[in-house]
Amino acid sequence: MRLSQSWLTEALQAGAPGWSASTDDIDAGFVRVGFEIEDVEPFPTITGPLVVGRVADIEELTEFKKPIRFCLVDVGNDTPQEIVCGARNFSVGDLVVVALPGAVLPGGFEIGARKTYGKMSAGMICSVSELGIGSDHSGILVLAPGTAEAGASAYDILGLDDVAIDVNVTPDRGYAFSMRGLARELASAFAVPYADPASAIAAPEAAAGEPWPVALDDDGRAVRYTARVIEGVDATAVSPWWMAKRLMVAGIRPISGIVDVTNYVMAELGQPLHAFDADKVVGTVRVRAARAGEKLETLDGVVRTLDPEDVVIADDSGPIALAGVMGGAATEVTASTTRILLESADFDQVRVFRTGKRHKLSSEAAKRFERRVDPEVTAVASHRAAALITEIAGGRVVGDLSDVRAAAEPTAAIVIAADLPDAVAGIGYPTGTTAARLREVGCQVTGDDVTAEATAPTLTVVPPTWRPDLTQPADLVEEVLRLEGLEGIPAVLPSAPGGTGLTPRQRRRRGVGIALATNGFVEVLPYPFLPAGVFDVWGLAQDDPRRATVQVLNPLESDRPELNTTLLPGLLEMTARNLARGNRDLSLFAVGQVVLGGDQGPVVPALDVTRRPSDEDLAALDASLPKQPVHVAAVLTGLRDPAGPWGPGRAADAYDAFEAARTIAAASGVELTFVADQELPWHPGRCARLEVDGQPVGFAGELHPAVLERAGLPARLCALEIDLDALPLTQVLPSPQVSHYPAVLQDVNVVVADEVPAQQVQDALRVGAGELLESIALFDVFVGEQVGAGNKSLTFALTFRADDRTLTEEDANAAKLAAVDYAGGAVGARLR
Structure with a gap:
């Protein structure tokens, strides 16, 4: 709300004669009562004649x-x-x-x-x-x-020595979109008496005549509608400068005396008004819902097709205005107008908002109706506007005011403890502060909070009609605290209660992220919605569980209504975006929830919002939700080891994906088993199913060439995805056990058929080596004429250690040969 300092000063002087303040003081005063000043702009300097x-x-x-x-x-x-x-x-x-x-x-x-x-x-x-x-x-x-x-x-x-002050009004304080509301707040800030301009306005004298017939239909949901006739006006009259100036400072262009009066009273009292050419209005003025197919040409010259959700002002000929938004061209006041019908009304805020959005119309009137106007000022504003019109444009008021109101429930009283603001702020305010401050706001306050004998006095508060935002004790507490000054509330840091820290799942999630980051991966946050058609690009079967998605009713993007069932689509999108910007060597990972559809419980009907949900309601809501496990996924492309003076670097391959999976498992305190498998979008010959204790938990390997080609991604791109919630929770202690006895290191080279997975060979060697084997790791794979066609050579590093003695080379060699002998029977391995 933008207005001049001189107008604010004049408004406060009505209750405090002689009051004045500097621009800086007014700025600070508004801030003191919780309003932000957007701008303070002095009028430009002009010199000379x-x-x-x-x-x-x-x-x-x-x-x-x-x-x-x-x-x-x-x-x-x-x-x-x-x-x-x-x-x-x-x-x-x-x-x-x-x-x-x-x-x-x-x-x-x-x-x-x-x-x-x-x-x-x-x-x-x-x-x-x-x-x-x-x-x-x-x-x-x-x-x-x-x-x-x-x-x-x-x-x-x-008045060129004036200053324009722009006050930022929050949506819940619609009353402050007026001089009346802002002056009340400023009076509180400076602790001066406030004279409500609405209380001093009386009905103008009227000549004999019949009031204009007015009706409110139920489907229009109007709160109140008033109309009065003024005849003999000069529609070409020019507004006085004081009015035109105030309108221009408020951002409203002066048009003519009659229109300017309606805009001025709106800025002064917060009540929008509209003037019809009375000679163009036929019969009863009715507030009703528009009928399907009706059309209306609005003042901007656009012919609009109306929707049954629109509320219109209509006469016997049809719609003549969009209620609360814009008038119609057919009844516009022109230079030849001599008789006007002055409207002052209170329309349903939701209907006005939806009508404006539907027709892409925004107006100063709609801005106020959307935030609720004071229904008790409707007639007062009509009185004020009628007096100004007759003063500026001549004419006389004819007939009584037509005033029709819909049945409304009385404003509910709020019971509040008188010392509740003290308890919330942690300050002992003087006795009587709560009642005094609420009366300043305009509330009717009854009860006793001034006697020292009362141990827990309570107040019964009825908010004023212009404050529909005051509905509960917390709202009243806020009013008391802001008027007393928020800067006076001490800043006290709360003491943190003792606890156990992170949960085991949180510690595991954090440990996985740290482990991957330490190994050269960069964490990203992929989009939580699936790209359109991604599973068709992957070639997934129609009954694949990953296609059982959950759709969002109001998605951020119309082509992405489905929640992720896997993290890979988002990671691959981010990979493509990085490649398009020249980042070719990538190791990315993400940890986040996925949503698995098709497994949720029954749909729960809408809950009663007037009360807190019961434990049964909450349990039913939880049961209706789909499963949302936490996954970790990673992708690798380009060079895994960078190029430099030491060499050309090394491209990422499936083994890097397997090693990343082992890193995740180690951070989670579990051991993975790798089993050859076929699972899209992975390459059927370079894909491993990841298992823990025989249960599948994810997949890792190189992605399918056809999938990569269709997705526009580089060949040999590798990826992995693991269901973290499927891993058993184990305690990973930060300090390892250190043996008193040295280890004996042995290498073993065995030859097996090509189709035998290295994991099976490693498992067999582990079993055959017995309890002395501390660790085993594959470090070389060779295929060539030396090992024969259809075979491969696998070299493992074995570490042997005993808990009770120092091992000899003979002990370690015997355990190694036992391991090879067992692997020979289990997987056909032979010592090379």
Whole structure:
């Protein structure tokens, strides 16, 4: 809400005569009561002669490409001032603002006398944009008749020593979109009496006549509607400067006396109004829902097809306005209008909001209706507007005010302990503070919080009609604290309660991330929604469990309505994005939840929001949710070992994916078993199923070439994915056991058939070596003529150690030979 400092000062002086404050003090005052100041903008500086002039004569210069006028303007001198001007919105006899030679306008624009368009021009007839008051440069600023005599200084009349203050109003404080609301807040900030302008407005005198018939249909859901007739008005009347200035500062362009009054009262009291040409309104004015197929041409010249959800103002001929949003062109007030029907109403905030969004219309009126207006100020605003219209545009009020209200429940009272704000803030406020501050807000307060004898006094509070946001004790506490000053509440750090720290699952998740990061992987956060058609790119069967997805009803993107059942699609998308930006050597990982559809329980009906859910309700909600296990996934492409003086580097391959899986297992305190398998999108000959205690927990290996080609990804890209929640929780102690006895290291080289997995060979050697074997690791694979066609050579590093003695080479060699002998019978291995 943008308004001038002079208007704020005038509003507070109504309750505190002589009150004034500097701009900085007003800024601090608003902040003190919880409002943020967006901008403080002094009016631009103008120097030199700036006077009021009366247009004495206009000569149209028609020999130029654009319309030019040569004007004689009376500026109080003996001879009229000659000025060339291109604007056309003024006539002979109008009062205008003239910058005479020597004046310097905003932007350092100096006015002089010069010859232009074949005429001497000594001065400028100014628009509001040239004066720096507003942004309207479409025409000259025309002052209302009688504003001043020709030649009078324009500085005092224009009030150019003013300041525009822009207050940021939050959506829950709709009352503050008015001078009435902001002045109340500022009065609280400066602890001065506040005079509500609405309480001093009386109904205007009216000539005899019938009130205009008004009706509210149930489907319109209007709260209140008033209408009154004013006849004999001059629709061409110009608003007085004080009103036009306040409107321009508020960002509203002055249009005509009647329209300006409706906008001014809206800015003053927060109640939007609208003026119809009464001679164009036929029969009863009715607030109702639009009917399917109805059309309405709004004031912006657009013919709109209405929706049954729209609320309209209609007469016997059909819709004449979109309720609370914009008037209709058919009943617009024009220069020939002599009789108006003045509307002041309170419409349903939700219907106004949806209508504006549906038709992509935004207006100052809709902004206020969407945040609720005070239903008790509806008639008062009509009184105020009628008085101003008759003052500015002439005419007289005819007939009584038509005032129709829908049945409404009384505002519910709120019971609050008088010392609740003290308890919330941790401060002992003086006795009576709660009641006093709530009365400042406008609440009706009954009860006793002023006697020392009362041990737990309570207050019964009825919020004012302009504060629909006050619905519970917490809202009232907030009002008391902000008016007392939030800066006075001490900042006390809460003491952290003792606990056990992270849960075992949290520790495992953190350990996995640290382990992968330590091994050169970079963590990323992939999108939680599946890309469209990704499983078709992978070639998954229609009954694949990963296709059983959960759809979001309101997705962020229409082509991504499904939640992830696997982390790989998001990781592959991020890989493609990095490759497109030149990052070719990638080791990425992600840890996050996936959502497995097709396994959730029964759908739970909507819960009652007026109470806390019961334990049974919460249990039913939990049972209805799909499974959401935590997965870890990684992708590798490009060089795993970088190139340099030491060599050309090494490309990532399936064994790096297997090693990353072992890293995850080690951080989780489990041991993985690798079993050859076929699972899309992995390569059927380079894919391992990962098992723990015989239970599958994930897959690792190289991705299928066809999948990579269809996805536009580089060949030989490797990936893994593990279900962390499927791993057993084990305690991983930070310190290893250190033996007192040395180890004996042995290497063994065995030859097996190509189709025998290395994991099976390793498992057989482990069993055959017995208890003396401490660890075994494969470190070389060889295929060639030396081992025969269809065979491969596997070299393992064996570590032997005894807990009770120092092993000899003979002991270790015997255990190694026993291991080879057992592997020979189990998997056909022979010593090379």
